[in-house]
Amino acid sequence: AGKHVLCEKPLANSVPEAERMAAAARDARTRGVLAMCGFSYRRTPALALARQLVAEGFTGEIRHVRAQYLQDWLSDPDAPLTWRLDATRAGSGTLGDIAAHSVDTAQWLTGSRVTDVSAVLRTFVTDRPVGGEHVGLGGRGDGGERGPVTVDDAAAFTASFDGGALGVFEATRLATGRRNANRIEIDGELGSIAFDYERSNELEVYDARDDARTQGFRRVQVTEPVHPYMAAWWPAGHGIGYEHGFTHQVVDLVQAIADGTDPSPTFDDALDVQRVLDAVAVSAADRSARTPVARPDVARPTNEEVGA
Structure with missing residues (x-):
């Protein structure tokens, strides 16, 4: 249609779908039509600052990536059945909904890609009320008919990165009391960086080169005009909201x-995240077997090759 596109994440419900979309986006780019995937956390000032610090060598060689995304809006077993709990419409559950953010953030911050995973997926509540009151993402069922939940409630996996780091990922929508705890910590030979979206204006940094007598994590308030994105918003000392x-x-x-x-x-960045999610699902279905992320060794496919 010749229109620029902003698509929410994950890019698609499957790798083949994502491949067709990425190929279409590459073809459109030759005509000046642009496409972008909505991994909005990249625009969080504290995370944007973290990426700058990593790129500048603050952490040195990265050894550990530790990512969690914890929510609780499905903790109530009587929360109603919605499209997010239907695999035919959502593709996956927690994995695609929020773990996708963690994968994208980890690869974007480190500049490295996940190469293989060992994973577990778990569905704790296997059926939910078909009818009821929807409040925000959750709500309360009406006590009537229940339908099957066909997606995962929680995902956990270890990962290797092509830069040599070890990754540990956890995502769930049943972590009681955690509203939007999107966390990541990167540990390197020279320092560490840690972030939690429930304290979204703050970035914790540790410099191993500091004087041993005063070493420790420092809390940086990422609210000043010198910080990424902040010059366009609030007066100094004020923070950023989710929206x-x-x-x-x-x-x-x-x-x-x-x-x-x-x-x-x-879209190619988002396709790469989709490949990681697919490897997680394959591993979980195969008794957590170590599973490589399938990336073609040849040039990216054309529209004709993927049926776009």
């Missing part, structure tokens, strides 16, 4: 369209 990440995302896309440059993350 602003989406606003930054749209601004970055529109600016890319105006400049004729590629927005980030691209």
